[in-house]
Amino acid sequence: MKIRVVSKREEIEKLDTDEKIIHLAFRPSNEDIFNLVKRCKDVEVIQIPTSYRRTVSKSIEMFMEMQNIKLIEGDVWGHRKDINEYYTVSPAIAERINALRSEGISDEIIAEKLSREGKLKKEMLFYILSQS
Incomplete structure (x- = not known):
C-alpha cells in the first residue's frame, strides 16, 4: 500500500x-x-x-x-x-495482519498490537484492516 x-x-x-x-x-x-x-x-x-x-x-x-x-x-x-x-507501508504489515487474523484475533486487538510495534497509528491500521 x-x-x-x-x-x-x-x-x-x-x-x-x-x-x-x-x-x-x-x-x-x-x-x-x-x-x-x-x-x-x-x-x-x-x-x-x-x-x-x-x-x-x-x-x-x-x-x-x-x-x-x-x-x-x-x-x-x-x-x-x-x-x-x-x-x-511494509508488506510485512499485511503478512502480520494475516497471521494474527488466522489466530482468530480481533481487528481491535490487531490494530492495538501493531500500533505499538510499528510506525502506524491505529486509525491507519483500521483502514488497512478494512482493505484486507
Missing part, C-alpha cells in the same frame, strides 16, 4: 487524479482540502499530523464525511520526500 505524501499546497494541482491515500505534511486550509478532493475524485483517506488535526474545521469534517473520506491522524516517520513521493 502506498501513501502519497504532499508537503506543499502547490503540489495538489500536480497530483495524479487516481490517488486514494494522501498524507498532507502541511497545515491544510479548507480550500486545500476542497482542491484536493476536486482533483482526486477517488480519494478515500487523508492523513494529517496530529498537531494539525485540531485545526481542521467542523465544516471540512462534515464535508469529508459526506464524501466518504476518512480524515485520520498520523505521520510518515522517516520518509524522505526528496527520494520518493510515496511512503510505502
